[in-house]
Amino acid sequence: MTIMHADLRTPLLASPASDRSELQHQDQGGTVIGIIGSGDFSRSLAIRLVACGFRVVVGSRKPSQVARALFPDVVQVRPQREAVDAAEKVVFVAVYQEFYSSLGHLKEQLAGKVLVDVSNATRRKSGGPSNAERLAELFPESRVVKGFNMVSAWALQTGAHDGSRQVLICGSCSDSKASVLQLARRLGFSPVDMGGLNASRDIEEAPLLLFPSWECPILATFLLLLFFYGYSFIRNVLLPYIDHGENNFHQLPLVMANQVLPAVAMVTLALVYLPGLLSAGFQLGRGTKYSRFPGWLDGWMRSRKQMGLLSFLCAGLHAVYSMCLSLRRGAGLLGAAYQQVKAGVESSRSEQMVWRSDLYLSCGILGFGVLSLLAVTSLPSVGNTLNWREFTFVQSGLGYAALTLSTMHAVFFGWDFAFFPAAYPYYLPPLHLLALILPCIILMGRLVLLLPCLKFRLAKLRRGWESPRHRAPDLWDPAESADSDSPPSFDA
Numbered sequence: 001m002t003i004m005h006a007d008l009r010t011p012l013l014a015s016p017a018s019d020r021s022e023l024q025h026q027d028q029g030g031t032v033i034g035i036i037g038s039g040d041f042s043r044s045l046a047i048r049l050v051a052c053g054f055r056v057v058v059g060s061r062k063p064s065q066v067a068r069a070l071f072p073d074v075v076q077v078r079p080q081r082e083a084v085d086a087a088e089k090v091v092f093v094a095v096y097q098e099f100y101s102s103l104g105h106l107k108e109q110l111a112g113k114v115l116v117d118v119s120n121a122t123r124r125k126s127g128g129p130s131n132a133e134r135l136a137e138l139f140p141e142s143r144v145v146k147g148f149n150m151v152s153a154w155a156l157q158t159g160a161h162d163g164s165r166q167v168l169i170c171g172s173c174s175d176s177k178a179s180v181l182q183l184a185r186r187l188g189f190s191p192v193d194m195g196g197l198n199a200s201r202d203i204e205e206a207p208l209l210l211f212p213s214w215e216c217p218i219l220a221t222f223l224l225l226l227f228f229y230g231y232s233f234i235r236n237v238l239l240p241y242i243d244h245g246e247n248n249f250h251q252l253p254l255v256m257a258n259q260v261l262p263a264v265a266m267v268t269l270a271l272v273y274l275p276g277l278l279s280a281g282f283q284l285g286r287g288t289k290y291s292r293f294p295g296w297l298d299g300w301m302r303s304r305k306q307m308g309l310l311s312f313l314c315a316g317l318h319a320v321y322s323m324c325l326s327l328r329r330g331a332g333l334l335g336a337a338y339q340q341v342k343a344g345v346e347s348s349r350s351e352q353m354v355w356r357s358d359l360y361l362s363c364g365i366l367g368f369g370v371l372s373l374l375a376v377t378s379l380p381s382v383g384n385t386l387n388w389r390e391f392t393f394v395q396s397g398l399g400y401a402a403l404t405l406s407t408m409h410a411v412f413f414g415w416d417f418a419f420f421p422a423a424y425p426y427y428l429p430p431l432h433l434l435a436l437i438l439p440c441i442i443l444m445g446r447l448v449l450l451l452p453c454l455k456f457r458l459a460k461l462r463r464g465w466e467s468p469r470h471r472a473p474d475l476w477d478p479a480e481s482a483d484s485d486s487p488p489s490f491d492a
């Protein structure tokens with residue numbers, strides 16, 4: 001990509017001061033930004049800066065060897081020292097961290113300027129300075145700001161329409177940081193101020209993380225899949241084969257997958273609501289909301305969105321598998337219908353069976369619909385349009401509705417199986433019965449919390465009230481505590 005600005009093509013003059021004035025006083029009037037390094041990042045950044053009205057001077061160790069055609073024509077490629085001199089205030093360091101020490105000869109020229117460290121970490125470190133902190137140590141008279149490292153050279157070139165617009169920025173000098181935040185905004189990004197330079201380690205290690213908030217939810221879902229699949233395999237395939245040579249191995253890819261997925265979807269959805277019940281239990285038990293939850297519960301609460309989305313994925317796959325299975329079974333049903341006509345049977349379906357299968361299907365479809373709504377509202381662009389009350393209604397109210405509907409779906413599917421001894425071969429209960437245990441416990445727990453004595457007490461605790469045993473003794477007024485257990489008046 002080549003951007004032509006004929007009037008900006010005047011070469012830099014030899015003297016540093018005149019270099020700067022030459023660039024500054026050309027009629028475009030754009031700020032002169034310096035970039036040390038002429039690699040991929042430098043090239044993309046230069047293209048973007050020029051497109052946004054800045055002037056750019058690139059500092060290279062060997063300017064004559066830099067492929068000029070890769071930079072816009074208006075960009076000056078100069079020896080490092082001259083480039084730094086020409087830059088007005090901001091100089092990007094687009095060089096790998098291991099080469100920072102080779103920039104030592106620029107210390108004097110860089111004094112007082114804002115150095116933007118764009119480097120990424122190559123591995124996660126437990127101690128020692130970050131790349132940006134090391135740059136600040138090497139150039140104590142410059143102001144180091146960390147940023148832009150999470151933007152790829154590709155995203156810089158293609159513009160902020162493609163890829164993430166977010167740019168994390170940190171720095172200990174607020175003026176310098178403000179300049180870089182402003183610059184990021186002018187380049188079309190959404191800068192996020194992450195605080196002082198001590199936040200730089202997290203920022204430069206961020207690109208090394210692989211779905212950090214998804215690790216535990218994915219592991220939990222995978223373990224559930226493994227458990228249910230293993231259980232189903234042993235109960236429906238392995239034991240019948242060992243016991244009487246029945247060959248059910250053909251069920252492994254489709255039939256069994258379609259039994260396991262809804263079980264995992266239901267248990268995962270129940271796991272979304274279990275930490276809410278546990279936290280309510282903790283608050284009621286402790287008589288305060290100001291004691292910290294255990295770390296595992298905190299982590300679990302933060303993973304609820306991911307668990308919900310994984311539950312939605314399993315439910316969606318179950319819907320697709322079910323449709324494929326019904327298409328396949330359609331052929332078998334034709335044969336059965338033929339036999340039925342031949343035998344003179346008018347209808348093999350009782351009214352009770354029709355009711356049951358219709359309710360079972362209807363609950364499943366509705367449950368999946370509500371779950372889809374939950375998944376859509378968990379998208380930041382949709383969630384941001386809801387106020388807190390609307391968000392709570394959707395995530396908690398509709399969430400429990402989805403859990404109730406999917407529980408009913410499973411109950412209608414197999415309520416009578418539960419009472420037949422034949423449904424317990426080798427004393428093993430059917431899969432859907434196992435999957436129903438946790439959702440039923442959660443729904444019962446929710447009902448218990450709706451009891452007025454618990455509901456009002458919890459509401460009071462969540463509005464800051466503490467049971468007397470948690471108050472400081474000198475602040476405790478026994479007269480007040482006498483009626484502190486009465487339900488609050490919900491006047492809003």
Ligand code: NAP
Nearest residue numbers: 037038039040041060061094095096099119120149152153
């Ligand atoms: P690159 O293509 O290899 O370019 C690095 C440049 O550093 C070289 O072109 C070289 O330019 C310069 N350099 C200066 N002193 C050097 C020395 N002693 N030895 C070797 N090279 C020296 O790398 P890059 O992809 O542009 O990445 C540069 C920095 O940007 C890295 O810290 C990287 O983590 C960061 N970053 C890159 C991307 C990306 O998408 N590429 C994204 C985010 C962050 P001269 O020969 O002209 O001096």
